[in-house]
Amino acid sequence: MMTNEAIQEGYPSDHFAVFSSHNSKIKYTFDKIREVKSHRVGDLFSAYRDILWDDGRHKYNVSSFIGEIDEILLGERFSAFDQSTLDNLIGTLRQRGNSNATINRKMAALSKLLRKAYKMGDIHSLPEFRRQKERAGRIRFLERDEEARLFAAIRSRSEDAYRLSVFLVDSGCRLGEALGLIWNDIQENRVSFWITKSGRSRTIPMTERVKEVIKLPPTEGRRPKGPFTKLTQAQYRAIWNDAKAEVGLGADDQVVPHILRHTCASRLVQGGIDIRRVQMWLGHQTLSMTMRYAHLATNDLDGCVTVLETPRGCGAANGVESSAFSSPLTTPSASKPARKSKSEAVKAPGKGSKAN
Template sequence: MTLDADKLVSDFGIPGMRSGYEVNYCFGQQGPTGVVKETSLAELFHRYADILWDEGHHKYNVKAFIGELDEILLGARFSTFSQDLLDNLIGALRKRGNSNATINRKMAALSKLLRKAYKMGDVHSLPEFRRQKERAGRLRFLEADEEEALFREIGIRSDYFLQFSIFLVDSGARLGEAIGLKWNDIHEGRATFWITKSGRSRTVPLTARAKEVLNALANRSPGPFTAVDPQKYRAAWNAAKLDAGLGEEEDIVPHILRHTCASRLVRGGIDLRRVQMWLGHQTLTMTMRYAHLATHDLDMCVPVLERHLAS
């Protein structure tokens, strides 16, 4: 039985789907050249997910991404993945209201899965993945008074979540990195994060108040924040945000603590290369989002421009 291209267009909004897809997208085992090994995105994820992604929040997101793409394709089985099909998937996501940044994340997961399938012989050809252009959005971070108000409300709800928040903003750690921290990862006032987005470990020195937080949690095992439930933390965060008068701003999510850490380093005169190392960014391009905060680097330009006035 062939995949109904017209139904994809009408039911799921995939633009420009043509009947030519019936050759490579079919549910039967016989193709025009004989027996064709076919699979689906859901099957590929089940087969390779544990190899490609570590357990955690990122893997949970990837599962949702692949599940959505498989749903758009009606669970179709395939032996090749054409460029037109990829472009049509992107079009369908955009029609659903996905931003380019969101599409890029979903395509990154799909690309990784298909590359593995190609190496293993499950897919006979791959399309070219082109990164969608992302708009440079406003980078939000907390000012000192905003942090004080927000942390006060978080503390009313949970001392533990307050301690977690303080550690996040002073270390720049992602939620998963801090939750995965074990006591043997902390030595001589430094914390080493092994479970990172890039897969590369990094070590950062700790502030005085971050050390105080860790000392207060010394009786917890196997790590200071392993008992943090991300969903409960976000629920407490959202409630605290409302009572702190910040409820109108969608950008104020727990990840803003990492942005706040970075902004304070840059505004304090730390060069971007060191900020890159602190945050664990794979490329300097990612750190350049904070470059506009380094206004002190431009102060030396003013005397040069004013020289002609003195002559």
């Protein structure tokens, strides 16, 4: 046992408290204790934004989200972000007319920021972030005639923007993925996307018209780094907005460049491509994201009409009703022989066998 004198003198070390017994000796360290200061949400974002988010449109949106959250919190400083603060924040966003989908995007940005601050020791507790239930909205995609009119208007303004539009609708990739392509990403009639939203690369084959539009027209000067690197997102969106206004689509707020990705997905599903392959083509991280297009696969349901319109008992053979969805596990095969009874299954004596 340690004596009072030893404890007062700090023995054996100023950083350790020692407990001794016959069987154990436990040391407690106190040199890792650190003071937790208070911070504003805006301060945390300034500290970690370049670490957590890449430059681009998404980072710009996150900056707007965090700015609004800091404004709602009145710039309040905190060392612990409690559940009531989060609930009040969500309630205020809903009162401002934010949909659940919008609230989820803003909370995703806040959650990512707070988790980083917690890991770095800036705050010492986190609330529970629960995803708000979202409604499945209507997905807008371009009809063939809309595409033709829109693309013609885009082409009259910029050949590069036209080439990019064709590539987007036939590849289904995101705008940022296309603009980030370099020539090494295009090999043997296939294109690979390395810089993706999910962080997972993917490779898809190219259509014939995609093969044509990735070829740059003969121009003088140095070849650009990639097929679409002459354009920026801002330039392309400006051309897009002018073109859609010209063809009478200016009032439709769903006709944005991302509609070309929806259009590609819808054409794949309507053409009979199964959902799993569509998921791989688009690079969706989860199948639930691709299932938004599943309702377009109406051909899979045509057999249901046959079943519903056929009166019960009609078309039945041998007591088994026929069905458009008959399974080989439930429907007897016509070529399979009937099962023999025990007496028939006894093998008859063949040639060379001995009679009893």
